[in-house]
Amino acid sequence: MARTWTNWARDQRCAPERIERPAGEAELARIVAGAGRVKVVGSGHSFTDIACTDGVMVELSRMNRVLAVEGNEATVEAGITLHELGPQLAERGLAMENQGDVDPQTVAGAISTATHGTGGSFRNLSAQMTRLRLVTAAGEAIELREGDELLAGRVSLGALGAVSAVTLRCVPAFTIHRVDEPRPLDDVLARFDELVDANDHFELFVFPYTRTALTLTSQRTGREPRPPGALRAFVRDVLLENAVLELACRAGRRFPSAIPAMNRGVTALMSRAEHLDASHRVYANRRSVRFTEMEYAIPRERVAEALERVMALIERRRLAVGFPIEVRVVAPDDGLLSTAHGRPTGYIAVHQYRGMEFESYFRAVEAIMDEYGGRPHWGKRHYQSAATLRPRYPGWDRFQAVRDRLDPGRKFENDYLRRVLG
Ligand SMILES: Cc1cc2nc3c(=O)[nH]c(=O)nc-3n(C[C@H](O)[C@H](O)[C@H](O)COP(=O)(O)OP(=O)(O)OC[C@H]3O[C@@H](n4cnc5c(N)ncnc54)[C@H](O)[C@@H]3O)c2cc1C
Known part of the structure; x- marks a missing residue:
């Protein structure tokens, strides 16, 4: 009998004909031939x-495996x-130039969906790729290294096709000094551009029904890393960040009408924390609370206004949302289907705890993002189709032309790709 495969959030399932591990x-x-x-599949x-x-x-x-390192370029196997x-x-x-906020993803999975971190002058992870090795539908290994093939790849x-290896342009290893602190949301939004420009990395979280943001501001530095001891890391990352959130989410699922008060309570518990450690350890946060998520990329200059509209929507419709909204930024890039293609980008991510209704919330947020020409994160929930996505990507037809050349028989297609690529 076929084994069922499930994603990390445990809300997508399929029964593949078989699972191969080359x-x-x-x-x-x-296998492909x-x-x-x-x-x-990557890490799901x-x-x-x-x-x-x-x-x-x-x-x-x-x-x-890491296959080769030449100068600052590292070639790694895709998995x-x-x-x-x-x-x-x-x-x-x-080190990698920039990363997202967790690290279990595979390199190929992360670049395939335009996974990003934050920072006004840093691009998403796929922009760090200089070459890609790919097994095509015919079972032939080719290298994408320039032109539209690289930009599509x-x-x-x-x-x-099946990516077998990726070459990444890295940077000299560095330390990050990150300060997490609660601040009034009104101040943060009024000074949004200033905060983005003054810090290498800037992001904010805000719980619906509150007006206090948790801001994460990071500077890259040459200082010696000071990793926290195992006990301190456990208390901060496991107990405070995850266990408290899990408890609040469970209580909110049971008593949805108490969510606004609980969000205010959790916000009141937020306090200042500092990190001074190697970049790959600071970027990677522990996330053990399971949730589902939608994230939209919109022009950076519209982020504050769009966030206010999402907050107002939740309050007006009294939506039961006990998870914070996350805001990040990245620099423009040239990937044909990159969510940051050609524009300084702000990301607004909305989440819902597992087992709670999310669709009416996500659809209403999506309607707001549509007004800003929003591009959904390819790995996060959305309700778009090829017809609605095509006008949002100037390089859409060029991507499709590369796809027609490399996979004319659609060997790599699935239901999702039929919906979003047509
Ligand atoms: C807790 C959590 C935190 C997250 N944080 C962030 C974040 O900070 N920033 C962000 O942008 N996103 C974030 N994401 C989303 C995540 O980074 C993306 O969905 C990413 O694609 C997942 O990588 P994966 O290895 O799990 O790939 P999968 O989800 O397994 O696959 C994604 C896609 O990549 C394709 N793929 C994977 N490997 C190959 C290959 N070798 N060849 C061809 N195609 C391949 C798959 O076919 C699929 O189309 C987060 C997700 C979770 C669950």
Whole structure:
């Protein structure tokens, strides 16, 4: 009987024909050549059915090696996770230029969906890629290194082929000094651009029904890292950040009408914290509370206004939302399907705790984001289709032309790709 595959959030399931775990590119190529329909899966950290298939699922946990490091370029097998990669780059005096807020994702999975961190002058992870090795539908390994093939390969949604290796442009290893502190939301939004520009990385969280934001401001520095002791890290990351949130979320699911008061209570508990550590350790937060998420990329200059509209929507409709809204920014890039393609971008992410109704909330937020030409994160929930997405991406037709060349028979297609790419 087919084994069921489930994503991290445990809300996407599929029953692949079989699951293969190749140990290298040649074996991957044989699997692809012999399969009718194939989907390569990363760590299952997408909230959509983007990685689901009823064909052959290929999982690359055995393809997780660093293959070569030349100067500041590292070539890695596609299945290596960001968590595995960070220390191995650090041993060689290198680091990724920027990362998202967790690190279990595979490198190929992260770049395929335009996974991003935050920072007004830093681009998303796919922009750090200089070359890509890909097994095409015919089972042939090719390298994408320039032109539209590279620009399409940056953010490919898994639609072009099975990525076997990725070359990343890294930077010298660095330390991050991060300060987390509660501040009045009105001040933060009034000074949003100033805060983004004054810090290497800036992001904020705000609980609905409150007017206090938790801001995370980071500077890159040459100072020596001071990792927290195991006990302090456990108390801060496991007990305070995750256990308190889990308890509040469970209580909110049971007593939704108490959510506004509980959000105010959790906000009152927020306090100042400092981190001074190697970049890969500061970026990666622990997330054990399971939730689902939608995130939209909109022009950066509209972020404060759009966030206020989302907060007002929740209050007006009395939506039961006990999870904070997250706001981040990135620099423009050139990936044809990158959510930050060609514009300084602000991201607004909304979440809902597992087991709670999210669709009416997410659809209402999406309607707001539509007014800003919003582009949904490819790995997070949304209700768009190829028809609504095409006008939001100037490079859409160029991506489709590359796809037609590399996968004319749609061997790498699944339900999600049929919906979003047509
Ligand atoms: C707790 C949590 C925190 C998150 N934080 C962030 C964040 O800070 N920033 C952000 O932008 N996103 C974030 N995400 C979303 C996440 O980064 C993306 O969904 C990412 O794509 C997940 O990577 P993965 O390895 O799990 O890939 P999957 O979800 O398994 O796959 C994603 C896509 O990549 C394709 N793919 C994977 N490997 C290959 C390959 N070798 N060849 C071809 N295609 C491939 C799959 O087919 C699929 O289309 C978060 C998700 C969770 C659950």
